[in-house]
Amino acid sequence: MSAVSHREAASGGLWSRMSLGQKQVIWAWSFLAVPLVFYVVIRFWPTFQAFYLSATDWTITKPAAFVGLENYWRLFEDPLFWQVFRNTFMYLILGTPISLLISFVVAYYLDRVRFMHSFIRALYFLPFLTTAAAMAWVWRWFYQPVPIGVINDVLSSFGIPQQPFLRSTSQALPAVLAPAVWAGLGFQIIIFLAGLRAIPVTYYEAARIDGLSEGAILRRITLPLLKPTLVFLVVFSSIGFLRIFDQVYNINTNDPGGPLNSTKPLVLMIYQTAFSSYEMGYAAAQTVVLFVILLVISLVQLRLMRDR
Amino acid sequence: MKAAASSQGLAMPHIRPGRILAWTLLFIGGVVMVTPLLFMLSTSLKDASQVYDLRVIPEAPTLDNYIEILGDGRFTRWLINSTIVAVIVTLSNVFFDSLVGYTLAKFRFRGRYVVFIAILSTLMIPTEMLVLPWYLMASQFGWLDSYWGIMFPGMMTAFGTFLMKQFFEGVPDDFLEAARIDGLNEFTIWWKIAMPLVTPALSALAIFTFLGNWTAFFWPLIVTTSAELYTLPVGLSSFAVEQSIQWEKIMTGASIATLPTLIIFLFLQRYIVRGVMLAGLKG
Numbered sequence: 001m002s003a004v005s006h007r008e009a010a011s012g013g014l015w016s017r018m019s020l021g022q023k024q025v026i027w028a029w030s031f032l033a034v035p036l037v038f039y040v041v042i043r044f045w046p047t048f049q050a051f052y053l054s055a056t057d058w059t060i061t062k063p064a065a066f067v068g069l070e071n072y073w074r075l076f077e078d079p080l081f082w083q084v085f086r087n088t089f090m091y092l093i094l095g096t097p098i099s100l101l102i103s104f105v106v107a108y109y110l111d112r113v114r115f116m117h118s119f120i121r122a123l124y125f126l127p128f129l130t131t132a133a134a135m136a137w138v139w140r141w142f143y144q145p146v147p148i149g150v151i152n153d154v155l156s157s158f159g160i161p162q163q164p165f166l167r168s169t170s171q172a173l174p175a176v177l178a179p180a181v182w183a184g185l186g187f188q189i190i191i192f193l194a195g196l197r198a199i200p201v202t203y204y205e206a207a208r209i210d211g212l213s214e215g216a217i218l219r220r221i222t223l224p225l226l227k228p229t230l231v232f233l234v235v236f237s238s239i240g241f242l243r244i245f246d247q248v249y250n251i252n253t254n255d256p257g258g259p260l261n262s263t264k265p266l267v268l269m270i271y272q273t274a275f276s277s278y279e280m281g282y283a284a285a286q287t288v289v290l291f292v293i294l295l296v297i298s299l300v301q302l303r304l305m306r307d308r
Numbered sequence: 309m310k311a312a313a314s315s316q317g318l319a320m321p322h323i324r325p326g327r328i329l330a331w332t333l334l335f336i337g338g339v340v341m342v343t344p345l346l347f348m349l350s351t352s353l354k355d356a357s358q359v360y361d362l363r364v365i366p367e368a369p370t371l372d373n374y375i376e377i378l379g380d381g382r383f384t385r386w387l388i389n390s391t392i393v394a395v396i397v398t399l400s401n402v403f404f405d406s407l408v409g410y411t412l413a414k415f416r417f418r419g420r421y422v423v424f425i426a427i428l429s430t431l432m433i434p435t436e437m438l439v440l441p442w443y444l445m446a447s448q449f450g451w452l453d454s455y456w457g458i459m460f461p462g463m464m465t466a467f468g469t470f471l472m473k474q475f476f477e478g479v480p481d482d483f484l485e486a487a488r489i490d491g492l493n494e495f496t497i498w499w500k501i502a503m504p505l506v507t508p509a510l511s512a513l514a515i516f517t518f519l520g521n522w523t524a525f526f527w528p529l530i531v532t533t534s535a536e537l538y539t540l541p542v543g544l545s546s547f548a549v550e551q552s553i554q555w556e557k558i559m560t561g562a563s564i565a566t567l568p569t570l571i572i573f574l575f576l577q578r579y580i581v582r583g584v585m586l587a588g589l590k591g
Contacts, residue, residue, distance in 0.1 A: 020488075021416075023494075024415055024416065024417065024494070025415075025417040025418075027415065027494040027495075028411050028415040028417045028420075029417070031407050031408070031410075031411040031415075031494075031495075031498075032408060032411055032423060034404070035404055035407070035408045035464055035469075036423070038404075038463060038464050039426065039427060039430065039464070042438075042442075042460065042461060042463075043430045043433065043438070043466075044426075044430070045441070046438040046441030046442060046445070047430075047433050047437070047438065047441075049441040049444070050437045050438060050440060050441055053440060053441065053444075106334065106337060109330045109333075109334055110334055112327070112330070113327075113330065113331055113334060115331060116335075118577065118581075120334055120335060120338045121581070122573075122577060123338030123339065123341050123342050124337070124338055124341050125573075125581065126341070126342055126345060126570060126573065127341055127342070127344070127345070129519065129566075129569040129570055129573050130345070130523075130566045130569070130570075131522070131523040131525075131540070131541050131544075131562075131565045131566055131569075132523060132525065132541075133523070133525045133541035133542075133544060133545050133565075134541065134544055134561070134562035134565040134566050135344065135562070135566075137544070137548050137558050137559075137561075137562050138344050138347070138348045138559065138562055139344065141351075141555050141558070141559070142344070142347075147360045148359075148360065148553075148555065150347060150362055153362055179344075182341070182344070185341070186341075187584060187588075190581055190584045190585060190588070191584070191585070191588040191589075193585075194585040194588060194589055195589075198589075229589075232588065239434075243434060243436065245525070245526055246525040246526065246541070249525075249529075249545075250525075250545055250548075253545070253548070253549050267436055267526070270436055270439075271526075271529075271530075274439075274440060274443075275530060280440055280444075283440060284440050287434075287436050287437040287439070287440065288437065290434060290436055290437065291432075291433065291434055291437045294432075294434055295432060298432075
């Protein structure tokens with residue numbers, strides 16, 4: 001070590017006179033240089049800009065003027081916003097528990113299956129690899145009336161009356177949610193399987209020796225030990241449902257978010273405010289509201305799950 | 309009862325009726341899961357007169373829809389666009405996220421913790437909030453309607469950086485120290501010694517980044533205006549609107565958008581499933 005640095009010091013030059021630690025610091029900052037520029041320009045600066053824009057009346061045609069909190073007051077007085085707010089939470093409140101319940105049940109039983117295990121797992125996982133924009137069209141086709149729509153064809157063959165699905169203000173939201181739940185199950189199942197497999201077998205053996213029933217083992221061992229996985233999936237899938245857009249936009253392109261705004265989520269409202277009405281400042285205020293909602297929901301969930 | 313008795317007789321003590329029932333239900337559920345994909349593919353192989361025939365196996369399968377749609381040139385262009393965008397963004401993430409993750413995991417320098425927290429904090433900011441400033445930036449710099457315009461927001465991600473940092477922390481310092489004594493420079497140590505030790509994490513990162521960009525819709529929809537620069541999802545959406553009720557054409561377009569990732573999965577199933585598990589547990 002010291003012999004090397006002596007020899008290098010003798011050969012002169014600033015670099016060679018530095019200690020190993022100093023060289024490490026220089027290497028580290030040179031590795032970070034380009035990424036830091038990226039994070040400052042593409043992440044931090046736009047974040048501050050979004051807050052600033054939300055306080056302006058910026059549109060495509062006229063320069064931005066500062067208007068304070070006016071956009072927010074306008075938003076909170078807009079009945080469309082409250083409708084959209086309700087829809088966004090409906091996606092969350094229906095989507096997260098339903099998808100987690102289904103994926104847990106599937107993973108719980110799939111974990112015990114050896115015969116054709118990876119084939120069955122693949123069947124559940126494949127929809128996760130699809131493009132949401134493309135699948136929205138497939139589901140849109142499914143929901144058509146007879147004779148085109150597969151679902152109504154099946155219903156009518158059982159003598160069940162036709163359902164309007166996407167044409168009804170009460171059925172459209174669950175109908176739009178279904179492909180989102182469907183596409184996300186595979187991911188959740190894989191994560192649950194990984195979580196289940198991480199539980200040491202000895203816990204189960206001990207429980208069986210103690211004579212615990214399967215139900216008791218599930219309640220007292222499996223679920224408590226699965227909590228980190230559960231917390232991750234609840235937060236992850238909630239954020240996904242609160243940000244739903246691709247499916248909603250594509251499943252009803254004639255009137256995105258329709259009928260009568262009954263399926264419109266916040267991200268679609270943001271898109272339309274910014275790129276159909278060109279009210280960029282107002283749209284920016286909506287994005288800030290979305291940010292606050294995501295932050296609050298994540299923090300509340302993390303707190304609740306940690307306490308229990 | 310009879311089944312239990314005979315199974316004991318056949319020396320298969322582990323197969324119980326409950327297991328068989330569970331397996332059957334799981335299998336049926338799995339078939340239901342892929343039904344939309346089967347209908348999509350089967351309809352893409354039908355001509356217009358057969359669309360209302362809902363049998364899954366087409367009576368007279370034909371590739372005419374594919375020939376027509378791919379022959380018109382737009383889908384080929386969108387396929388190429390999506391491939392270029394997804395591949396470049398993936399390579400960029402694999403390079404930069406692991407470089408930053410490695411630096412934060414293995415170097416000791418003042419400011420390291422601040423940099424880590426700063427990068428991690430960007431995870432809390434939803435893309436939707438950055439989209440308007442990005443749009444403004446892109447229009448000021450002339451990036452609208454260009455490959456770079458589609459790609460620039462995703463060239464590095466905090467998620468990838470965090471994932472790679474976690475894995476580089478598991479690489480023993482002795483390996484790197486040995487390379488340092490051999491006189492390798494720090495860049496070579498990272499690239500030649502450390503990177504090969506975290507290949508499972510790299511493949512997980514690559515899979516997620518590729519898939520995310522291949523299926524991305526929101527930002528490409530905003531930043532592209534001319535059809536030549538659409539990515540596959542945006543192109544498909546505009547194509548489907550224009551076809552209105554020609555479902556066999558729309559299903560062919562949807563199949564073209566979906567098949568590449570499904571085919572990749574068939575070849576790389578083990579790596580993809582392992583990658584999802586790794587990213588989910590460590591990320």
